[in-house]
Amino acid sequence: MNLRRVPWLAVIGSCVLALSGVFGPDVAQAESAGQADLDEALRLRVTAEGLPDLSQVIDRLQLSLDKGLEVEEAELAEQMVSDALMERASALMQVVNSNSIQDDRVKQILRLIVSDLRRVLAYDNPPPEANLMLGRLMALPGGDPHEARRLLGKYLEAAEIQDSQRAEAYMLRGQVQTDEEKALADFDEAIKLDPDNETYPLLRAVFLRNREKFDEALAAVDEMLSESPEDANAFILQGELFRQLDKQEQALESFDEATKLAPQAPGPFQNRGEIYREQKEYAKAIVEFSKVLELQPGVVLPLVHRAEAYLNNGQLEEALADAEAVLANDQVAAPQRVAAHRLRGEILAQLNRLDEAIEEIEQLSRTVPNQPELKMQLALYYLVNKNPKEAISAYDDVLLMDPENFLALRSRGDANLNMGNHAEAIEDFEKAILVEPEDAALLNNLAWVLATSPDAEVRNGERAVELATKACELTDYKMPHILSTLAASFAESGNFDTAIEWSQKAVNMDDPENDEQLQKELASYQKKQPWRERQNIADNGDQTDSKAVPVESGAQSIDF
Structure with missing residues (x-):
């Protein structure tokens, strides 16, 4: 690295030597305690060729000031320290600009730059650039x-600043303004001072987007594209704005235009992948995420997204490979690592490796406690693995964190029903109905247990009819198992003629999975006998009696 040469250093060095000769040895003996260190700093400054040498100069100059110098020498040393600190900060900024600010080494460098600039600003008459550089750093996230x-305001007070630098200062200050009017005024001033810089209108539009002024941001982008129709970044921002306005097809068109203009830009591929993921077009999403990974090998987010797309597309081995590739990376951020563990658990469950899936989520749940979603996923695996007691315990944990969690209440009720704990199931179902009174599956299950429980003290035919009727209305009377529940409810109320009518309709719907069960129920009502049922699934055991409450399973949508 070629460090800046300051011609006056050599002049000062000569003057020091000359003065020493004029005044003789007595003056030399009376020189200040830091003079020798200043002289050494002058020598090092002239021959310095890299950052280590420059750091030695700074340290030696500071040592001379700490030991003490005469006024003129102190002023010289302070000026030299300020210049050297500015030079080191500038050189280090080049390192930062070529690396990710999330890198731990870069974070250490940033701390050193901030320290250097603060030292510069502590001296009298610091260079205006120190305010700009430090303002630029303070404007970064975090x-x-x-x-x-x-x-930045202090920098803008300086008289002699180039328009391009002044424009940058306005742009930076606009990004950190809390007052929207002041922010837009700063952006407008930056654009006026440097009209050829295409980044400033883009940043202004981004500011509007971040303030959720989506229509205004879109209008700004449209204006940019009318002037620069081949601005790929403007098309990318336009696509992102359409996404936020839930205009997915228009967003796809914008990202397609961006790809035509900048085929190596990963952003449009990532955005298209996310749109296809939301639209459940997983094969298309896989293609897009794969392209991102081709352009940016090892990037974690598209790898996590592709794993989920593979999972939902039924490509379980590919999904598992992606999830494990994420987990093999020690630098993965915590949210993405949690998502990868959850995906791995879901993949293992779908591969019928339930014990491994349970172990995966149990370990994750211990590592990341107080996460209801993890407990819900774990409880589901317990149920599928016929461990209802463990499932209930997991739902208990969820409800301690979130007492009105509808899915936890309904699912714990289902688990209690599967175990034959009818009173506990009814209690959970009733609480769940207060949260979601229009859920047909919940209404059906509560009506069923109220109509068919062998426990007389929990049965309530009238309430069962009310709930089952509502469930049928919500499903347009098209679900045979819900019509079956309505029939059982009327039978419990002693109205066997109506029970037979609804039971026959359920049988006529030709439900192969439940046909035998439905025939038995109809025969019971024809004998004027209400239907009684108690399920009893012991841990890892078999179910007794006939009608099981379905357990929902399958790929879960994982947010990250």
């Missing part, structure tokens, strides 16, 4: 917006 505004 910085200090208040300090950024102050530093």
Whole structure:
């Protein structure tokens, strides 16, 4: 690296030597305690060729100031320290700009740059560029917006600044303004000062988007594209805005245009993949995420997304390979690692490796406690694996965290019903109905147990008829198992003629899976006998009696 040469350093060095000769040894003996370190710093400064040498100069100059110098020498040393710190900060910024700011080493460098710039600003008459550089850093995510505004405002007070630098300062300050009007005024000033910079209108539109001014942001992007119809970044932002406005087809058109203009840009492929994922077009999503990974090998987010798309597309081995590739990366951020573990658990469950799936989510649940979604996933696997007691315990944990969690209440009720705990099942179902009174499956299950339980103290035919009728209405009387529940409810109320009518309709719907069960129920009502049923699934055991409550399974949508 070629460090800046300051011609006046050599002049000062000569002057020091000359003065020493004029005044003689007495003055030399009376020189300040830090003079020798200053002289060494001058020598090092002239020969410095890299950051390590520059750091030695800074340290030696600071040592000379700490030991003490005469006024003129101190002013010289301070000026040299300020210049050297600015030079080191500038050189280190080049390192930062070529690397991700999430890298731990880069974070350490950023801390050093901030320290250097603060030291520069502590001296009298610091260069205006120090305010701009530090303001730029404070404007970054995780910085200090208040300090950024102050530093950039201070920089803009300087008289002699090039229009391009002044425009950058306005743009940066606009990004950290809390007042929308002031922010837009700053962006407009930046655009006026540097009209050829296509980034500034884009950042202005991004600001509007972040303020959820989507229509205004779109109008700004349209204006940009009318002036620069081949601006790929504008098309990408346009597509993102359409996505936020739930205009997915228009978003796809924008991303397609962006790809035509910038075929190596990964953003449009990622966005298209996410849209197809939301539309459940998983084969298309896989193609898009694969292209992102081709352009950016090893990037984690599209790998997680592709794993989920493979899972939902039935390509379980491919999904497992992607999830395990994510987990093999030690640098993966926590949310994506959690998502990969959840996906791996779901994949293992669908591969009928339930014990492994349970172990996966149990370990994850211990590592990331107090996550209702993990407990819900674990409870589902317990139920599928015929461990209803463990499932109930998991639902208990969820409900401690979220007492009105509808799925946990309904599912715990189903688990209790499967175990024959009818009173407990009814209690959970009744609580769930207060949260979701229009859920047909819940209404059906509660009506069924109220109509068919062998426990007289929990049966309630009148309430069962009310609930089953509502469930039938919600499903347009097209679900045979719900018509069966309505029939059982009328039978429990002693109205066997109506029970036979609805039971016959259920049989006539030709439901192969439940046909035998439905025939038995009809025969019971024809004998003027209500239907009685108690399920009893012991842990890892067999179910007794006939009619099981279905357990929902399958791929879950995982947010990350």
